[in-house]
Amino acid sequence: MTGRIRNRDLARKVVDAEEAASLIRNGDNVGMSGFTGAGYPKEVPGALAKRVAKAGVEGTPMKLGLWTGASTAPELDGVLAEVDGIDLRMPYQSDPVTRDKINRGSLDYTDIHLSHVAQRVWQGFFGKLDVAVVEVSGITEEGLLIPSTSVGNNKTWLDQADRVILEVNSWQSTSLEGMHDIYYGTALPPERRPIPIMGPGDRIGSAYLHCPPEKVVAVVETDSPDRNTHFTPPNSDSRRIAGHLLDFLELEVRAGRLPKNLLPLQSGVGNIANAVLAGLQDGPFDELTAYTEVIQESMLDLIDSGRMRRASATAVSLSPAAMDRFNARMADYRDRIVLRPQEISNHPEVIRRLGCLAMNGIIEADIYGNINSTHLMGSRIQNGIGGSGDFARNSYLSMFMTPSLAKNGAISTIVPMVSHVDHTEHDVDVVVTEQGLADLRGLAPRRRAELIIERCAHPDYRPALRDYFERAQRSSFGAQTPHLLSEALSWHENYVRTGSMRG
Ligand code: 0RQ
Numbered sequence: 001m002t003g004r005i006r007n008r009d010l011a012r013k014v015v016d017a018e019e020a021a022s023l024i025r026n027g028d029n030v031g032m033s034g035f036t037g038a039g040y041p042k043e044v045p046g047a048l049a050k051r052v053a054k055a056g057v058e059g060t061p062m063k064l065g066l067w068t069g070a071s072t073a074p075e076l077d078g079v080l081a082e083v084d085g086i087d088l089r090m091p092y093q094s095d096p097v098t099r100d101k102i103n104r105g106s107l108d109y110t111d112i113h114l115s116h117v118a119q120r121v122w123q124g125f126f127g128k129l130d131v132a133v134v135e136v137s138g139i140t141e142e143g144l145l146i147p148s149t150s151v152g153n154n155k156t157w158l159d160q161a162d163r164v165i166l167e168v169n170s171w172q173s174t175s176l177e178g179m180h181d182i183y184y185g186t187a188l189p190p191e192r193r194p195i196p197i198m199g200p201g202d203r204i205g206s207a208y209l210h211c212p213p214e215k216v217v218a219v220v221e222t223d224s225p226d227r228n229t230h231f232t233p234p235n236s237d238s239r240r241i242a243g244h245l246l247d248f249l250e251l252e253v254r255a256g257r258l259p260k261n262l263l264p265l266q267s268g269v270g271n272i273a274n275a276v277l278a279g280l281q282d283g284p285f286d287e288l289t290a291y292t293e294v295i296q297e298s299m300l301d302l303i304d305s306g307r308m309r310r311a312s313a314t315a316v317s318l319s320p321a322a323m324d325r326f327n328a329r330m331a332d333y334r335d336r337i338v339l340r341p342q343e344i345s346n347h348p349e350v351i352r353r354l355g356c357l358a359m360n361g362i363i364e365a366d367i368y369g370n371i372n373s374t375h376l377m378g379s380r381i382q383n384g385i386g387g388s389g390d391f392a393r394n395s396y397l398s399m400f401m402t403p404s405l406a407k408n409g410a411i412s413t414i415v416p417m418v419s420h421v422d423h424t425e426h427d428v429d430v431v432v433t434e435q436g437l438a439d440l441r442g443l444a445p446r447r448r449a450e451l452i453i454e455r456c457a458h459p460d461y462r463p464a465l466r467d468y469f470e471r472a473q474r475s476s477f478g479a480q481t482p483h484l485l486s487e488a489l490s491w492h493e494n495y496v497r498t499g500s501m502r503g
Contacts, residue, residue: 004168005219007143013219020133020165020218021047026055026062028130031121031157034076035069035315035342036269036294037227039150041133041167043220045076052085063087065126069152069314069342070114070293070386071095073227081107090126091117092384103380111374111384114293115346118156122188132161135222136209137172144208147180147339148172149226150315151209155182155341158211166211169222175330180339181205197350200264200291201310201338231297231319234275237403240434242275245359245399246283248430248437252397253285258357264291266351266391267299268360269317272401274298276359281305291354293345293387295337297322303336304329312338314345346390355396360388362402363420364413365431365456367449367469368481369440371400371423377492378419385422392427404433404458410500412461414452416468417488431456445481446473461501 005011021044024030034040048064055062064085070092071077077095080086089098090110101107112120121129134154138146147154148169158164183205185193196204234242252258262285267273277298280288290299290311297318302308304325316339318326326333344350351358363372363382373388374381392398400423402413413433425445431438436455440448453465468487476482494503 004138004170006141007139007213009213010139010143010166010216010219013216014221015218017043017047017220020044020220021051023163023165023217024048024064024131026060029065029067029127031067031129031132031153031161032072032076033069033134033150033152033154033157034072035150035152036071036317037073037229038315038317039135039148039152039226040068040072040076041135042075042169042222042224044133044165044167046079049079049083049085052080053083056083067091067117067121067126067129067153069150069154071383088126092386094383099381109381111381113346113385113389114342114387115348115390117153118186118341118343119188121156121160129157129160131163131165132157133165133167134158135167135169137169137176138174139166139168140208143213145211146177147182147209148176151180151182151339151341152314153342154209155184156343158209161215163217164211164215165218165220166216167220167222169224171223171225173327173330175327175334178207179334179337180207182207182209182341183344184210186343195344195347195349197344198353199310200289200312200354203338225320226323229317229319231274231322232271234271234278237434238272238275241272241401241403241432242279244432244437245276245401246279248439250284261285261287261289263355263357263396264289266290266292266356266358266395268388269294269296270361272361273359277302281307291351291356293342300326303333310336312340312345314340314342346387348390348394351391351394356391356394357397357399358391358395359399359401360391362400362413364415364418365400365402365452366415366418367452367465368445369425369428369431369448369452370418370421371428372418372420373422375420377496378489389422392423397429398427399430399432400428401432404435404456405460409460411495412458412491412501414457414461414465415491416465417483419489419492
């Protein structure tokens, strides 16, 4: 294993996870690696959770600020939330225990755009970063850090933290070396300069993370897999949504608004995203590219089949079988995949320049095209905004997709007014459900409403939406975006009261 730690000074700092965790103190802000279940530290968080639990029993409770790239895994978020060890979590998470604590009000959660995290931390809004706990796949003779399956905010954590704990994971492929592109040219205004990425495959930085060796207080050796990300084959709704989207993209090509190989794709994760990417496998588009956050299984399939030429992301999040495939063919992928810090994978400037095609899942949309990506019934967080806002505002085409029903039909995902707004009507070009697709570009609010109700709403809820819209047009305070304010959120109220939006 020491083969992974080629730097002598750092090899001398190897300790076990318990000893490393003992270097984290009550009240510390801790920046950990990890993005959508990839590249998070595997052992120190567990050892830390044990310490927190023990401190609680001894009557000296311990709380930490926990910052990451995005979602991690039960071994990190789950264990620390379970023992009530977190007082502030940011920026994106999807762990059920953490979600529960947030929604009970016992854990503060700040949900910010993924591209904003680094600059907010540089500006000091979250306080001082005390400790970084970062997984790497190896350390070179010179002490350069070879990143693992995600980059996330690791560059910022290593720069900003007073103390650094490294986990060197021998489960990660040694061939990851050379796949990353860590750009050290970002700065706060007025020092900011253009980011010279002209295409998804461009490399503008170093293949390594840099960290002054004197800051490293411990190195822990691990050998554990990333989170087991299930690949769920597309269901029929997802396939229909994908079908509508792919037909739409073909029409855009025919209309001359998109090139034949499309533009760099950004795709959220999950069943619908998988279905869209799987649809591209059989579709007419070749030489595809991606400028996205996460490379998931169906994107790897597109690369394997030759349909996709280049993909840029900040993480690779795969099922164990796909990870085996990834590791076996790593040399091949190194030329096609670039992993970057999330401030670059999600950078508005680059997304705008490249003209990304953004496709993200949602909780609900309203008849005017405002989107809620994060909150159930306006108050309960599901995951977080993640990178959806970075891409929605800045992409060439901003597309949002959802089945038209949730909870076996008790919920319509097309509602009179969204109960929480993540993406305003101004950032939303296309809404698509299994019922159909609404292209909202160029349309005034009332025309948007007609289209969304007719194309996207489920037939079970369409008459009620039509009725709301018609009555709103008759008695709304204003006619630009007609609403009945006393009724606009009544569907949500019904659900909270009765378990169904129908009341
Ligand atoms: O509840 O788990 O109790 O069954 O919400 O919904 O249908 O499994 O949807 O996995 O596609 O996720 C928006 C959460 C969709 C995701 C969201 C209930 C539903 C279910 C989950 P159960 P599904 P998906 C790239 C981009 C924001 C971040 C983002 C997300 C649960 O896409 O987190 O886009 N997006 N990042 O039953 C009440 C509704 C509901 C509802 C669904 N209208 N009301 N409950 N549910 N719709 C990645 C990163 O940025 C890292």
